[in-house]
Amino acid sequence: MARQAMTLIGGGPVGALLAQLLAKRGFAVTVFEKRSDPRRIGFKRGRTINLAIAERGLQALRTAGLAERALQKSVMMRGRMVHPLGGEAGLQRYGVDDSEVIWSISRSGLNALLVDAAEEAGATFHFGQTLVSADIDEQCLSLIDREDVQRDYGAGLLIGADGAGSALRAAMDLYQPLGIRVEPLGHGYKELEIPPAADHRRFAIEPHALHIWPRGGYMSIATPNIAGSFNVTLFLPLHGPHPSFDTLRDAATASAFFGRDFPDLAPLMPRFADDYDGHPVGKLATLYLDRWHIDGRAVLVGDAAHAIAPFHGQGMNCGFEDTVVLAELLAGCGRDTAGAFAKFQQIRKPNADAIAAMTLENYVEMRDSVADPRYLAKLELSTRMTQWSPEYFMSRYRMVTFTLLPYAYAYERGRVQNQVLEQLLRDFPRAGDVPQDVAMSALQAALPPLPSLLDSALTTIEGAPVLKPAHARPNFAFEV
Template identity: 70%
Template sequence: MAITLIGGGLVGALLAQQLARRGFSVEVFEKRPDPRVSGFAGGRSINLALAERGLQALRTAGLADDVMQRAVMMRGRMVHTRDGRSGLQRYGVDDSEVIWSVSRGALNMLLLDAAEAAGVRFHFGHGLVNADFEAQRIRLADEHGVERDIDAPVVIGADGAGSALRAALMRHADLGERVEPLGHAYKELEIPPAQRLSPDLLRNSGGHDQFALEPHALHIWPRGGYMCIALPNTEGSFTVTMFLPAHGAHPSFDTLPDAAAAERFFADDFPDLLPLIPDFRGDYGSHPVGTLSTLYLDRWHLDGRALLIGDAAHAIVPFHGQGMNCGFEDTVVLARLLAEAPNDTADVFAEFQRIRQPNANAIAAMALENYIEMRDSVADPHYLAKRELGARLADRAPEHFMARYRMVTFTHLPYRYAMDRGRAQDQLLEQLLRGSTDVESVNLEAAVTALRATLPPLPELRHG
């Protein structure tokens, strides 16, 4: 069976590889040039957080070991306060529960190599112009604008949040599209490797070999309503992302019209971070402002002729680090369903949406909630008290309590289950604390008894 894929990014390349390994004939059309030839010039996000769901998909594809050689472990959030203090909030119980910082470009090129090795045929510099779903043909344009039509009885769009296939589908049928802007935007900056910073600066910042900061953490500078984060890269640099309201009162991108204004803002609000970005003005002036939105669709497919997957179907904001992981999980489910019923794509696509849509909606909601947690709550005493009480309950009754973040990040429990269970657990924590931040005042034995009486045991947890 032949399948045409639109989009050769992370999700498209991984899906293509998995389908080719299962015996499908796969062609991929990607509007950008081959990054292995021209250099990576993809999305604005330079590195990404790889968690268990994404790792499991890479294991299924036989690629996990290769990817892990290019990843940097992050044990938790290193929270930097306004007064210059910092402290680590672990993601999991120990080093068996960590996430990994990976380069988008390096990962994409590895996946392209793997897909080609499996027999996938790539056509770079070919963008989708339109589709005739009745005739089962699509129209493509090369980098010179020359158009051609090809047969595409089954076409899958893995071409991201700005999906050309989704646009073509919407000209044919109502998909129930809703795009909800966050109202906040982002800009990326860079902390260079330590050898490019002065020794005095490194002594003051607590340098770590080639890294200017602790390398095994995702760094957060929460400021209530806005924040900066930094993720490590293998060569010793950090990718810094500043998240601010797009418009409105100070601070917002409207009130930072140029690099000089932004530098003054950093000097006031991020005084420990600014010295680590020696080319601040150059970075700020040359890097674009990125927008953030959540995409919802009522329909992901047109019977058995066309399907949307990954960000093309359910783009989310990046604050749970799950966009790539969710897309990779999509590929595992779809490849399995297609392998089980290769001649019934209508039923396969419908079942894929039935399985994945509630989970995509759930992680979209949790990603929005996690933005508030990252920028506001990580330094809030009540949040920290709930976190500590939850850790104690998880230690005493692990079959009944697991923090929502751990369910999302370190297990394969469905996102929808993690969201619902997390909300029920949070309600119980609120009842146990009764507005207090004094965890020691909570009778732990009584709390465990209440937990077991209130919530059923967790499902069997599946780690990689």
Template identity: 70%
Template structure:
């Protein structure tokens, strides 16, 4: 008889994990508090576009879904940085078009994953909220939209129900998990640039010849302003999702000092003068869209023996500034499905091993995501940062076995996040030493720099595309 596993949460990570487990012979039920988005339409939490990178793509390849997803995605070659005076320039993520990330719609991806999981034999139960759990008795309690409750017997339950996880709360009430939530102190609000057809011809001049887009579509656009920023990610139908990141509270500018569109319009006119005209429904967007909060979640314990486990954001929610939240969660599913397939009858050992493998990596990407916010809003316009970046590119070209930018390790390889974090720190220290405070990479003796690099750092592991 197939082993039964119950998942709480039918979002991105839950649906992909369910499909992988069902494909390995497990009997899988998924309880999701929201209605079926394929019937009711997608009702999400935050709708910040998702950046799909190599780790997430590898998980989708294993599930046989990568090609389907990429057909619904927009390629992004790098960061298009917009200055206050209206200039813009592209900072590539990788060396060429073999190293790009993809902008995908959360809703469209979720529905594709639900279809794939159902096709694999997963049973979904929508409109069902977890309201209680008896971990010792192997039973959970669920409540539907009509406040009707029922019990469901299950020996193993896995929570993929996001940063506000109901299963995590139930587990924490049973046995404290050592939960720590660190608010970023900054928040966000979403706006929209419509397809170019909805704008006057005079406003559309930066799309690189892509008529349906108001801006160059193959880039993640950033308006860095030091301490705050706007970003814009392309959607397949020609629009862009714009996100304003600001301090939540405090002196101007913050969401406290910009409570409505009337106050925000003048701020945008001063700080983002080229962006504001591209958002024709600015007032309606600003006043109707909520302010979202941003935090990092840390847990000491991810599981209760072999009875309950947390994965994805339920275990390690991070801020979105490295575009790795979904990719990290998808990587979780690959590791966990493989471990369970190897030892389906020893979930206690599997769950412990899963945390042992994944927690150092989730801690590392949490730290890098926080650092990347500072880089995006401040450093991409800083001459010293740009000099380090240029020197790093030269070293990577001359000595590719010894130097790879940390962003590339995180985004385009399967090297563990923890390795990328520590190697990135060592490489950054070396770049600082080579530049000696200069903002001119060309002033560095490249031959001597390569020799210093090879004498200082060991070769990179050969895990770039594994």
């Protein structure tokens, strides 16, 4: 019996991981990617925000047998190192200890690893191929290569993993409107770099943290690379009064701004002028679709279906979670791909919508709140409540980042927990004054205990399907 053919448009991290998972399950997988082979072009400095691997992404990589190999290319980040203007930097941990950390990895390095693994599993990649059009009825693709040679290809089931600007999504929408809605954030970003320290082996600042310079309405962040450098990203409004990218058009106008607003960051970037003038301003938006598939012929995954801003570090993790769910559904559906695609959308869309909302909230928290006394009081009380009753209280960030609880569940439970925290801090303005019995009584009146994840592959929590782990968390760090 011939293997069922799957044609993926997009060979980035999500597409390459899905290709490997499908090939391992016996499908004949062909991938077309418009970019060059990441294993041959290497890392192009200043053109990508580092990716953050959290528990959802790690679980998907474990499913593919690639987690340890990915972590060897990563740098552990324990939490946010907050750099207030005129104050001392301080670490705000993400989790309770070093078992709850996230990992910084370069997009190109991870992509190369995943392409290798997909090819080893039997998938075929064609790079430098841009989708021109797709005939959904005939399942035929027209692609053009770097030499402007256009060819037609017969396709099997079509899967779009080609990112926020998805060409397959555009072709599907022409065939059958998908209900596309794009909500611009009104903010953009520019990428800079902190090079390694003078000996070219050490990091110039603390390596095991995501550094944030919050300035209320805008911010800079820095994420570590395994080679000792940091990717720095400046987030600003695109338009409007100073500071915005309208008013900071070039390095000459931006240098004085950096020296005043980021005085401890500016001296760490000796190539600031070249980076600022050489790198474009990226725009940020959230993508929503009413429909992710056309019956059983074509489906979208990852950013092609639900692109979000980078402020929760969950875009890739959410996409990786997509790949595990979709691969499992396709492996068990026989020829009912329409049913598999519909189930995939039913499972994943509420969670994609939830992480999109939490991501936008996290941007406000990162740029405005991390140095705010009220936020710090809630953070202190959250830590106390976690210690007092871990079976009832887990911060929303920990639910999103260190568990496989559905995003939609984490969003709703986090909303109720925040209401409890707000009420307690109205009654007791100092977190240290909140009595344990009062806090626990309020929490238990508002919420049931947290669900216990069993060692099976798929279950539901309050009606929402959730993948569950059967593993121990890593407790090691990349040593620098």
